Amino acid sequence: MTAAAEIAVRMGEIAVSRTAGDVLVSLGLGSCIGLALVDQRRGVAGLAHIMLPEAIAGGGPVGKFADLAVPELIAQVTALGTARPMLQAVLVGGAQMFSLGGSGAMDIGARNDEAVRDALRKERIPVVAADTGGARGRTIRVSPGGPVLSKEAGGAEIVLMQGVRA
């Protein structure tokens, strides 16, 4: 067992943990999605900080794109000793902060939200809670066996999923 730590999951990154007390955090999600996959009973959690819906060749790390990040996150959490039927998903982010256009984008936030949900549906993983859309940025915090929390700038922390550990 390693000592508990706060682990920053930045744009395009994926992190997983089964250490009680660890906190996986993505600070200031705008149009990006923070996707948490958790197995509360076994105390396993993973977080992906997804930027865009679909991968393009040479476009960067797998964690950046919904279609690649979802299977990769599943592979990483199951490698920590859980099984796919035990996994539950929580989504945070996908806001429309600006309408910036560019590279065929309508509203990247909404498209990210849809793409992550589509990818989860294919993997038969249920989305049990979400705090997505709107125009405000959010921070997600996930602890193995603990709660999944969302917080807007200047707002109160919302519990999206209760922890099983005190």
Added chain:
Amino acid sequence: MSTFTTMQLDALRELANIGSGTAGTALSQLLGRSVDISVPNAFVLPLAEAVEAVGAPEQEVTGVAIPLAGDMDAVVLLVFPVEDAGTLAAMLGVEPGTEDAVSALSEIGNILSASYIGSLGAMTGLELDLTPPQTATDMLAAIVATVLASRAAATDTALILDSELRVEGEQCSLSFLLLPEAGGVREILSRMGVEA
């Protein structure tokens, strides 16, 4: 990973220097105050590190985003710490935190970007137009990441040209960021005769 040579980064930094010098002069004329301009930074970073290079991820800021149209795909992003945005609004004679303050900051964004982009266009011969500014007050990371996501589909790195302007004698500073899409950067460099 897209990389740039030291010489290319120097050329980009020099562009940012001239651009922010022009923008600083415009701000100074607008306020009737002296404005200090920092030496600009040119960062080429993995996307994951891009936000922290600009500032603390959860710091609350007002961002004015101005996408460019024309020969280069890029977004100009002005970032004001919330208190400094208030100071600036007060200097312009509008109540901080109101809709008038938001439109005043958008207008400042427009004026400074027009100066910066105008000098960039003059140096490179690129045709560059500003599109209307959009303003949001939120966490720095949410603002920067959202702008990067709108341009970063095909790249795993972010190029950020960052200059800081500071109004002398006031708690009022802003970061002026130019976030070009990778193809746009190559276009600038080739116009300046600085090939890889």
